[in-house]
Amino acid sequence: MSGLRILVGCKRVIDYAVKVRVRPDKLGVVTEGVKHSMNPFDEIAVEEAVRLKEKKLASEIIVASCGPQQNQETLRTALAMGADKAIHVLVEDKDYSNLQPIHVSKLLAKIAAEEKVDIVLLGKQAIDDDCNQTGQMLAAILDWPQGTFASKVVKKDGSLDVTREVDGGLETINIKLPAVITTDLRLNEPRYATLPNIMKAKKKPLTTKKPSDYGVEIKSSHQVLSVEDPPTREAGQKVESVDLLVAKLKEAGFMKS
C-alpha cells in the first residue's frame, strides 16, 4: 500500500517569548521589527508528519502557509524539518489583517483536493488569535472526519485512532481516512532543524500562489474595534488567619454572608 500524502498548515506568528505590545492606534499589536516564528502547535504538526514519513507510513509531506512574503521563512523551516515541498499562498500585507480562519480553511480545502492528500495536520490553534477554528471549519468544508486536540495518533487500516485531550480527560476515537487532525501540546516534541538540513531545504520546491488561484476572496466579515492591554495586576493582601480571610471574602462580595 502506497504511503499517505499529508498536508500540514503552518502559520507565522509573533515568537512566544516576545513581550507583545499594543499598537498606539489600539487596533492591534506591534508586529514590525518583532521576532516571528512558526506557531508552536504547527511545529508539532510538522514533526508528526515527519515522524509518519520516517515510519514509512507517509510518502509525501506538503506544507502550506497563507500570508505575506515573510511566511516563506516559516515554510523553509518546515522544509528543513523534513517536509518535501511547500506552497505559499501570498496574501499582501493590506489583506492580511482581514484573513480569517474561514478563508484559510477554504484555501487549505482547495489545496488538499488539488494535492490529493489523505491527512491534513494543523495546530489546534494559533498563539496570536487563539481562534481554534481552522481545523474544524476545514473538516466541514471537505466533509472529512476530524480528530482535534490530538495527543496521540496511531494509523490503522484505512483509519486513524486519535487520542484527544478533552476537559474530562482523554478520549480515543477512530476516524476513517481521509481526515483532519489538529495537534495538541503533548503529541510530540518537535526536532530542531539542523543546519545541514536547512541548507538542503533551499533546494526543495516552494511554489507561490494567490488566493484568487483557488477562487477565494479575502473579505472580512468583522471589524476590530479595539485592542487593549489586560488590566495590570494589583497587589494582593496578606491576612493572618482563615477567619480574617473569610471575613474579607464576604466583604468583597465573593461569599454569601
Add this chain to the structure above:
Amino acid sequence: MLKIISLNGLKHIERKFKREVLSNLSESNNYAFLCRHCSKAVQQSKTSLPYSKGQDAKLALKQKGKRQKNIPFVKELFLGRFDKEMLLFPELDKYEDVEHLNELIAPVERFFTENVDSQSIDIEGEIPKELIRQLGELGLFGQQIPHEYGGLELDATGYARMAEVTAMDASVAVTFAGHQAIGLKGILIAGTREQKEKYLPKLATGEQLAAFCLTEPSSGSDAASIQTRATLSEDGKTFHLNGGKIWITNGGIADVFTVFAKTEVTDEQGNREDKMTAFIVERAFGGITSGKPEDKLGIRGSNTCEVHFDNTPVPIENVLGEVGGGFKIAMNILNSGRFSMGSSGAGMLKKLIGFAAEHAISRTQFKEKLMNFGLIQEKFSTMAVTTYAMESMAYLTALNLDSYVEPDLSVEAAIVKVFSSEGCWNCASESLQVLGGLGYMKTYPYERYLRDARILMIFEGTNEILRLFIAMNCLKYAGKELKEFQKLLRNPLKNPSAMFLFMRKMSSRKPKKVMHLNEELHPTLQHEAWMLEQWTQYLEKAVQKLLRQYGNSIIDEQFHLKRLADMAIDLYAMTACIGRTSRSLCMGLKNNDHEKTMTQLFCKEAVHRLENNFEAIMSGDQSNGDDLRRQIAEKVFTEHGYAASHPLTKNKF
C-alpha cells in the same frame, strides 16, 4: 546644473568604477549627492530593490568575481595613506544571502536558549557528552568545512555571524573554536586531498573532535622556541613524537590533534637546523596521554589539559604542509580565526546590555528609576558604543576577507581581537556594576560572563604580543618605503623636487585637507571624515619621528610600539564605525540616527586617545614618563617586589 547621484544606486557598480565616477565629479563644481533616504515603502517592501534593473548585468559580473589582493589598509595608514575603499562598508551580494544566514542562526539561537544550561556547565566544569552530540547533529562542528566533506562551508562572514550566537555560552564557544578555528583549520588550509578526505568528514559531524597543540611550559608567546621533537625513523616512513604540550583546549576529548614539533631539516648547503613542522596526529596512534582537566577561572566547561607524546608514531603522510614549514602554518591558522572574536564579543555584549537595561529600567532608588541617573547612562552609552565599534570592525574585516582571493588582513584581524577582548572585559564589568550587589552573586549570569571574558585578552595571542605584532608589521611595511627617503636624505641634491616635497611635508606640523574622505561618505559625516584624515596624517608623522629617532632598534621600544598600535586600533575602529554609519544613513536603516550618534561619540573619545598617544610619542621619553616607568620597574625587579619604605617608618632619633 545639478547632477544628482544616488549613492545607493552606485553601490553595485564595481568599486573602482565608482571611484572614477566620484573623482570625475569632484572636479566639477556643480554636483550634489543625494543619498537615498529609504522611504517607508522601501524599508517594508522586500521586493523593491535598491538598484535599477539596468545595473543587474554589472551585479552579475561582480558576483562571481573576487578580486585578487587588497591594499593592506592599516599598514598604508602608517605611510599617511588612507585607502578610501575601506569607507565603503561592504555587504553581502544578495538579499537572499542575508536571509539565508538568518535562517541558519534562528534554530541555533533557539537551541542555545532552551537547551544549554550555562550555569550548570560552569559549576560542573564540563559540557555534557549528550550536548556535544546534539551540537554535532545541528552541524555546528563543521561550520567552515566544505560541503563535500559534510560541513556547512560558511565563509568568514557566515562564521562571524554564527559566532555571535554561539557566544551565548563561552565554554561551548571556546570548544568550537578549539576544534575548528584552530584544531582542524590546518587541514583546511594546508591539507592534501587525501588528508582532507580522511579526517574532515568525522570532524564535521563532531564524531571526532580536534585540538591545536602548540603551547609548552617554556613556550607561550615565544612559539618558535618549542621543544617537542619529531624524529624521522631509519626507513624514513615514520616520525616519532616526543614532548609535552600544556593548556590544550579539547586536549582531553579530542581524537585528532594538530601538533607542532621541531624536526631536523637539512638545507641545500648541507647545514642542519631545527625547524617547526606541523603534524596531524590521531589519538589512536598511541603514546598519547592527556592530563586531568585544568580548574580555571572562566570558560570552566571547556576542556583544557596537558597532552604528552611518548614516542608517538606519526606516518609521514600525516605531515601537514611541508617539513620545516610549521611556523608559517601555525601563524596562518591563528591569523585566520582571530577576527571572529569581534562578533562573538558583540553577541555576548548585546545580551548583557539587554539584561542590564531591563534592570535599569525597572529598578527604583531614591524614588527614581536607575535609568535616569547620569552615571548609569554613561555606562550604557560606553557599552553600546564599544559594542557598535566591535561589531563594525568584525564585519568590515570578515566581509573584506571574503572579497579577495589573497586577502592581507592579518593586522586588521589582530586589531579586532585586541579591541574586542578588552572591550568585552570592560563592558562585562560595567554591566555587572549596574546591578551592584546582585551582579556579584552567582544567581545572576554577570559574574560568569566576566570570568569567561578574562581569557579573551590572553589566548589566541596575548594582547601585548598582538600590539607589538600590529606595530612592527606596519613599521616594517612603512620602513621599506621610507628607506627610499633615507637614501634621499643622504644625497638630497640627486632628486631636489622629491626632497623639497618631503621637507615641506615633514616641516608642516598641521595636517591639510587633501584626501577628500568626506566624498565617500554621507554628507552629515564631514567632521568625522576630517578627523580620520587628520589623524592618519598625524600617525604618519609619529611613525617618521620614531623611525628617524630609533631606526631598526625601534623593535625594543615597546612603550612607543604600544602607542602606535593603539593609534592604529583607534583609526581602524573609527573607519569601521564611520563607514557603517554612512551606509546605514544612505540606506535609511532603522535607528540610523542612533548609529550616527554612537559614531560621533566614538570618534570624539578616540581622538582624545589619539591625541594623548601622539603627544607622548612626539614629546620623547623624558617628557612622556617612559624613563620614569623604566626606572620604577627596574627597582621593583631589583627588590623582588614593592620597594618603597613603609609609610609608618620613622627614624629613631
